[in-house]
Amino acid sequence: MFDVAPKGINHMSFFRTASVRALQSALVSSVCLASSAFAQDLRGTPAPVFLTSEDAHWGYSQTVSPERWGELPGNAICAAGLDQSPIALVTSMAERGHHEAPNFNYRTSRVRMTNNGHTVQFTYDAGSTIQVDGNTYHLAQFHFHTPSEHTKDGVEYPLEVHLVHTDANGTPALVVGVLIKEGFVHPALFTAFRNLPKHAGEHSQPIGAVINASSLLPLNRAFFKYAGSLTTPPCTEGLQWYVMKNPIEMSDSQIASFQRLPYLNPNNRPLQPLNGRVVSTKHGF
Numbered sequence: 001m002f003d004v005a006p007k008g009i010n011h012m013s014f015f016r017t018a019s020v021r022a023l024q025s026a027l028v029s030s031v032c033l034a035s036s037a038f039a040q041d042l043r044g045t046p047a048p049v050f051l052t053s054e055d056a057h058w059g060y061s062q063t064v065s066p067e068r069w070g071e072l073p074g075n076a077i078c079a080a081g082l083d084q085s086p087i088a089l090v091t092s093m094a095e096r097g098h099h100e101a102p103n104f105n106y107r108t109s110r111v112r113m114t115n116n117g118h119t120v121q122f123t124y125d126a127g128s129t130i131q132v133d134g135n136t137y138h139l140a141q142f143h144f145h146t147p148s149e150h151t152k153d154g155v156e157y158p159l160e161v162h163l164v165h166t167d168a169n170g171t172p173a174l175v176v177g178v179l180i181k182e183g184f185v186h187p188a189l190f191t192a193f194r195n196l197p198k199h200a201g202e203h204s205q206p207i208g209a210v211i212n213a214s215s216l217l218p219l220n221r222a223f224f225k226y227a228g229s230l231t232t233p234p235c236t237e238g239l240q241w242y243v244m245k246n247p248i249e250m251s252d253s254q255i256a257s258f259q260r261l262p263y264l265n266p267n268n269r270p271l272q273p274l275n276g277r278v279v280s281t282k283h284g285f
């Protein structure tokens, strides 16, 4: 469950020549990166990084801000979509549903982090799934936003983690969102958050470090459920969102270590209109 103390830390830049390095600084300064630059992990095996060439120029406070993502090629749904995420979650407005609770089957994974210029993505080892409504979804990666993207009853949290699950075709299909508040240190993230990859295009894989994503779930698994989208370009719709009602805790220094990363604070998309969608809830189990 818990991290093993690292014997070393591997940071790797994929920009080696002087000319490319100059290009890198220009790109990083505007939070523009080609996805191919970090399509491999440290062991040389392909890492599933959900990026396309179209996402090279979008950002948050720099470059093309969220209000204009829809103007970028291939991203029209960001502006025109009616089922966009994130949304404001309001307990009193949510319908009590009789949903089947997701069955979490998370195994321990190596800690493999990539700073993709938009977040730090933890690529998860294969073999961890969620089962719900007769379907199985595979945990592919989790990543963080600061401040939180969803709000709960009007409250914005300092961090939110998204656990991204894919369907049998490898397409993102179900996301579990967990709000994070300031509190006790999160032991399972201790080593990872001391070794976050600082700059876009960097990887970090603390030797021996492992994590079980179950540690990112609150003990009480009451949730909000709604139909939404990716919160980043291309803002694809048709995703099932399960946002946990109860936050987990991280220490102020852990939260600060993410918020200090260049260009990633903020990295939250503004709230999107509900457009008549129904948000339902299920009590804890």
Ligand SMILES: [Zn+2]
Pocket: 143, 144, 145, 162, 231
């Ligand atoms: Zn996200």
